[in-house]
Amino acid sequence: MANDELGRQLPLGGTDTVEGEGLTAAEEATEARIEQGVHNYSAAEDYVWPTDPEVRKKLEWFQDQKLALMMHWGPYAQLGVVESWALSDADADWSRTGIDWGVNAQEFKQQYFGLNKTFNPVRFQPEQWAELAAEAGIRYLVFTTKHHDGFCMWDSAYSDYKITAEDCPYHTNRYADICGHLFEAFRKKGIGIAAYFSKADWHNEHYWSSNYQRGDYMWRGPAYVPEEHPEEWEKFVQFTHNQIKELASQYGKLDIMWFDAGWVCEESGQDIRLGEVIDQVRTWQPGMLCADRTVGGPYENYITPEQCVPEEPLGVPWESCITLGTSFSFAYEDTYKSPREVVCLLVDIVAKGGNLAINVGPQPDGRLPRGAVTALRGLGEWLAVYGEAIYGTRVCAPYKAGNLAFTRKGEKAVYVLELFDRETDHVPAVVTIPYPGAVRRITLLDTGEELAFAVDEAGITVNVPGVQQGSAPAPIARVYKLETE
Structure with missing residues (x-):
């Protein structure tokens, strides 16, 4: 997800032009899904209703909730830049502006990947976040466990690029395993948990590597054609499966796994066999929803419009993810919607049968921006009186x-x-x-x-x-x- 460096909401539709590198036909097809980091959404008529009775039951729960708190947070918050996208050379024209790096692209990417060495959110207090969410009327949390840059906000055994690694100064903090503490704090408030997970991983050597024809020039997909290097792709698939199972087995009950990077799909030749691992996870997390956004099929259990609201009811489960400020990630001097604006947005979505995932980007020090807190509290005050007309409708x-x-x-x-x-x-x-x-x-x-x-x-x-x-x-x-x- 993204906005530009000035905080403008970016439009849906269209395709990006990749200069300097040609794309395969499959790669070009995936480009149409995303414009400057903002994803389009699947057509309602293509929705596939799940047949698993536990998943259908969970979908009823989902449609009762109406309001989620989405959070994009990682080392990129220190600079107030868009999350991950500046690492993609093919997306540089819109994602690297706003900062005078004074270096070439390769040096820039090294500097971005090095942000973990200064990420130290010592003012993070998960219980306060959960208390505010409950006060705001939030019913479930959508938290970025890992964005496209590959930085893990949990203690993954399969990556050294993580919040608990020794080269991250926060690793000695008692809250260092951020996902674990955050999920538990929100569960204690009766708030559901959705683990946001990027299927792409731009830090993983089995996804991005300079050992192929592209050299150091990267786009959002892998550095190679998976069909031409099946052994390398299989290593990435197994890495991805291991991380998904890790989150679903070691971090308590997950109501939803929310998968970003819709270009990683069978249609594009980048099949990670998501259904295979989700079916396995559901043997111990029965009914867990899977939002494989923009991919369609039986594992996109609900549709995810981004930074927009459909004109009409869709007739299927859906959730609009929309920023409370102007950016999904933290932006310095950002401006936030008023409680009136958020209520009107929520009502518009709920009247059309959807849920609102309102996004807040936490500050690099671990606090929530004051403007966001004010807006959320105002929303909660309204819902405390009128929530009967929203929840469960x-x-x-x-x-x-x-x-x-x-x-x-x-x-x-x-x-x-x-x-x-x-x-x-x-x-x-x-x-x-x-x-x-x-x-x-x-x-x-x-x-x-x-x-x-x-x-x-x-x-x-x-x-x-x-x-x-x-x-x-x-x-x-x-x-x-x-x-x-």
Whole structure:
């Protein structure tokens, strides 16, 4: 995932042009999936419903949760640069700007890979992160155990490029095995765990090596064609399987494994046989969801739009991953969405049947940025009052109508969320709700006050008492509970 160095959200679609190296047809096909680090998403009509009853049960759980905290964190936070992507020479035109490195590409990559030697987040306190997440109404965590650069945020036995290695100053800290402590702290708050894992590993010698035709020039895929070097590729496959099994066997219950680097797939000739290892993991983690994003098929258990929200309900499980600030990784002097903006975003997604994974990039010292904390607490305050209309709900036609959004719970409760984008918005005393079903009672969700209403061909007209125009700011939302017949 990525934004540019100025924090601009990057567009979906299109292909990158790789200068200096030609790509094979398979490699070119994978380019269409990603534009400047931002992934497109799979088509809903291609979704494959899982047949495993435990996975189907877990999907119901997933669709109840609605809100995740996503976190991209690693040595790159020290510089406030985009995570990993600057290592790819093919992506240099957009990912290496903003810093005057004053060195050639190979020296730059060595400097990036050396950031582990100064990464020392001594102010990391996992219990505080978990407390804030619970306060914000977060239901599951999506944490980057490893991004494309290959740096492991857990004590992997299969890599020396990790947070617990002796050349990383943080390795002596009591919280050094960051994934272990973070996962446990969040579980104690009743928050689910999703382990984000990049299928690419740009630090691994069996993936990137200068011993092939490319030399030192690298793109996001392997340095060689896997079909031409099957023994080398098999070494990488086994390394990847070992790390996946390590996370799934030594770090407690995982609700989800969230796989990035969708270009690593059978279609591109880079088959790591993910299904093989996931089937094995599910023998001890029954029902664990697998989000093999942009790949499709039976192991992409939900679809993952990035930095965008679909126009319509997808009819299948999905989750939009969107930054709270302007960047997935920590960016100095970043700006963050207001609680009002996040609530409106969440409601838009939930009304269309999706989940929101709101991303925060922690600071290099281990703290969460103050602007992010303020936004999350504001979100939690709103959800503490109106969460009934969000959690555990499903789509309800007409989904969206103007500034009205609809959700339902069971067969007898419909929620209408009237959103106000700005504090200066007009707050009407009479609201017409275009809901076609029969309704016997309407109340305000926050107070329980019953409202008078009338039904005609335009819908349900509701009189809302206590509306004060003038200097009073518009609420973030008014939420009506419709008890249906």
